[in-house]
Amino acid sequence: MSLRPYSSESYCEGERPEAWRDVLASLGLQPAAAATSHAGHATAVRRSSEGVTLATLSAGPQAVTAQAEAHGDHPLVLLPLEDGLSLKTAAGHQIIAAGHLLLLPRASGWSLSFARDFRAVVLSVSCDAARSRTVGPRLTEVQQIAPSGFGDMFIRMLESAAGHLETLSDAEWPAAAQGLADLMPALMRQAPATSDLNAGSASKAATLQRLCQAIERRLDDPDLTPAKVAAAEGISERYLQKLFGGTGSSFTHYLRERRLQRTCADLANPAEAHHSISEIAFRAGFNDSAHFSRAFRHRFGVSPREYRQAEAERHAATAAATAQRGWPQQALVQLRNQPARTAARRPAAEFPASDFCAETTPQHHHLTADASRVHWGYFSRSLPPQIEIASGDTITIETLTQHASDDPERMISGDAGAESVFHWTHDQKNVDRRGAGPLDASIYGRGAGEGFGVHICTGPVAVKDAQPGDVLEIRILDIVPRASRNPDFKGRVFGSSVAAWWGYHYKEFLAEQHAHEAVTIYEIFADEAAPYARAAYSYRWAPQVDPFGTVHATYDYPGVPVQPSSVRRRHDVLDGVRIPLRPHFGVIALAPREVDFVDSVPPAYFGGNLDNWRLGKGSTIYLPVSVPGALLSVGDPHAAQGDGELGGTAIECSMTGTFEVILHKKGEFADKPFADLTYPLIETATDWVLMGFSHPNYLAEFGAKGQSEVYATSSLDLAMKDAFRKMRRFLMSIKGLTEDEAIALMSVAVDFGVTQVVDGNWGVHAILSKQVFADARA
Structure with missing residues (x-):
């Protein structure tokens, strides 16, 4: 009945491959290439009972096969949760759709390639677990079961059991496990899905295999x-299409998939380094480089150039780890010197290569906030950089609060930058997309972007020579509030806080209170001794009609202008209360690598909506670089916030920050506190602050459903576990403690606190005082 969760966040980079091999081995699997193992982010939940093991796995691209010493009559059962799985057997290649079961013989002879995401449910049943049932003939070939009839019933049961692995009681789990084991023999007697290459008559299978081989020979056409193809093989085109249709695919889909897989393999091959990407694409049958680039990105989630660069770095790291066995170091140096080393995305303009070395003196830059320089509610690896800076440069970035429209008179009127961003009339909305949702507002009809992400972010800022695997150090040199430009309030500073429907409190109103949203407008006072905020007035949210005519009964779309006449202001709120200021930026983010549009609300490994007030003047944050250029964005400025951000927001106040940005290249930061960085790390004058989340990389863990699933599954328990794992790893790998020493120290000297419970991906931070290691430094 053992429950064994696994998170790669527990391990430093060098330990991850072996740890992941152990996870696979516990299920009868192993990496397809014995010398390789996945070293990126991965999670797993496994539970066993008397010979039955059920697991959910989530990891990056890789290939797996049967464990060499595996044996037994019962095959492994694997249910892919993402499209893109490729099965390779003696019969050829086959694309397996998500939701189709695979019965995998314990003997080798097959391999599974997850070209993009590895998300699957795996069931391993020993013979003893199903000893009361007749097994039948031993399975020797991979069998695919379609989601219909008994197969559909089994798939639903498997998915349900996998989804409740951590919640089933010790009495319930053995019953569920034995139920799956008892159904295995019946499952093995099911007719294979028609998508099996060997389905149907032997002649059909042979013909289909011949067609696949013919396509393989002519991919470059x-x-x-x-x-x-039909003419060359002596069959009718109609029969050819019927054969491919019987596999659950089509000729066009199969041809495109094989071409993309061919280019993927060639781009990863150091022996092909002397060929350009265009040459490789043309050789695989793509005669339009732009079309190829779009197809490759759609299929694998990155551009061909980024993929080649990432593979080059992986080969270089492998060579170094194996004392230069394999490809000669000189060849790897030449590979790294290919054009792929420059930033792959320059949608706005190509930056001259000479600029990378032209400046040796740090420069200062200024990025203003207006409609052309902000992105509202999302992060994206495809955004054109607004400016490019070099390591060591400083930059002043103006940021606007998305809550300025709560009181347009005080926080927008007369401010040209704010007016540009918030401009919204019956005829024109300057910043249309507000969130990572669809532009046509097809789900809720609230507005373009649907409000799935709310923060106004200035940027992005590209950092010269930044590549995946590097670390960006961002020092916050200064934070200055943005004063009102309205002559009636000139020079005064205001902010807004909303106790909103997404707040932790929202279902906890006292019995006589109906659920409602309340907005409080604050004025900020720059008292030299102790700056503070004081409430000016508050009001309850009333339905607002936006300039396009949509009614917003709740605070459900960012930037809806509030008409003063539509609300009843109350001025005697928090009377006599002074709120000490903690100026900071709620959002400091680098672009995530997984998908193009990422909701700005849930934070993760890339930073984002951290909402940790310790990110103020004088602090530093270290973030792992995931895309070329890093693409730094800053937003969500706060005047004050408590740990937890319970009501849903801080005092949201437009501010301008000055930052120093330092790039640390991969391989050059050994023995540094960020040497093993896969998460946001904050440094203050006195402390190290590690950020833990319910899901440290929800985009990878949940795949295509990540941006909705994270909201449904976050908890403080998961966030606490992540913070603990990261702090344990920090103390062991950075400070050199044993595991027992790390745990002992955490219990007596590390403060764990709730960062926020309102951002979709809940946060717990772990604070380690530098004073603890004061003697060690001496």
Whole structure:
């Protein structure tokens, strides 16, 4: 009945491959290539009972096969949760759709390639677990079961059991495990899905296999058509299409998939380093480089250039770890010197290569906030950089609060930058997309972007020579509030705080209170001894009609202008209360690598909406770089916030920050506190602050459903576990403690606190005082 959760966050980079191999081995799997193992982010939940092991796995691209010493009559059962799985057997390649079961013989002879995401449910049943049932003939070939009939019933049961692995009681889990084991023999007697290459008669299977081989030989023909292949093989085009249709695919889909897989393999091969990306694409049958680039990004989630660069770095790291066995170091140096080393995304303009070395003296830059320089409610690896800076440069970035429209008179009127961003009339909305949702507002009809992400972010800022695997150090040199430009309030500073429907309190109103949202407008006072905020007035949210005519009964879309006449202001709120200021930026983010549009609300490994007030003047944050150029964005400025941010917001106040940005190249930061960084790390004058989340990389863990699933599954328990794992790893790998020493120290000297419970991906931070290691420094 053992429950064994696994998170790669527990391990430093060098230990991850072996730890992941152990996870796979516990299920009868192993990496397809014995010398390789996944070293990136991965999670797993496994539970066993008397010979039955059920697991949910989530990791990055890789290939797996049967464990060499695995044996037994019952096959492994694997249910892919993402499209893109490729099965390779003696019969050829086959694309497996999500939701189709695979019965995998314990003997080798097959491999599974997850070209993009590895998300699957795996069931391992020993013979003893199903000894009361007749097994039947031993399975020797991979069998695919379609989601219909008994197969559909088994898939639903498997998914349900996997989804409740951590919540089933010790009495319930053995019953569920034995139920799955008892159904295994019946499952093995199911007819294979028609998508099996060997399905149907032997002649059909042979013909289909011959067609696949013919396609393989002619992948480089950009004009390859079903008619050409059918004529060459002596069959009708209609019969050819029928054969491919019987596999659950089509000729066009299969041809495109094989071409993309061919280019993927060639781009990862150091022996092909002397060929350009265009040459490789043309050789695989793509005669339009732009079309190829779009297809490759859609299929694998990154551009061909980024993929090649990442593979080059992986080969270089592997060579170094194995004392230069394999490819000669000189070849790897040449590979790294290919054009792929420059930033792959320059949608706005190409930056001259000479600029990378032209400046040796740190420069200062200024990025203003207006409609052309902000992105509202999302992060994206595809955003054109507004400016490019070099390591060591300083930059002043103006930021606006998305809550300025709570009182447009005080926080927007007369401010040209704010007016540009918030401009919204019946005819024009300057910043249309507000969130990572669809532009056509097809789900809720609230507005373009649907409000799935709310923060106004200035940027992004590209950092010269930044590449995945590097670390960006961002020092916050100064934070200055943005004063009102309205002559009626000139020079005064205001902010807004909303106790909103997403707040932790919202279902906890006292019996006589109906659920409601309340907005409090604060004025900020720059008292030299102790600056503070004082409430000016408050009001309850009343339905607002935006300039396009949509009614907003709740605070459900960012930037809806509040008409003063539509609300009843109350001025005697928090009378006599002074709130000490903690100026900081709630959002400091680098672009995530996984998908193009990422909701700005849930934070993760890339930073984002951290909402930790310790990110104020004088502090530093270290973030792992995931995309070329890093693409730094800053926003969500706060005047004050408590740990937890319970009501849903801080005192949201437009501010301008000055930052020093330092790039640390991968391989050059051994023995540094960020040497093993996969999470946001904050440094203050006195402390190290490690950020833990319910899901440290929800985009990878949940795949395509990540941006909705994270909201549904976050908890403080998960966030606390993540913070603990990261602090244990920090103390062991950075400070050199044993595990027992690390745990002992955490219990007596590390403060764990709730960062926030309102951002979709809840946060717990771990604070380690530098004073603890004062003697060690001496």
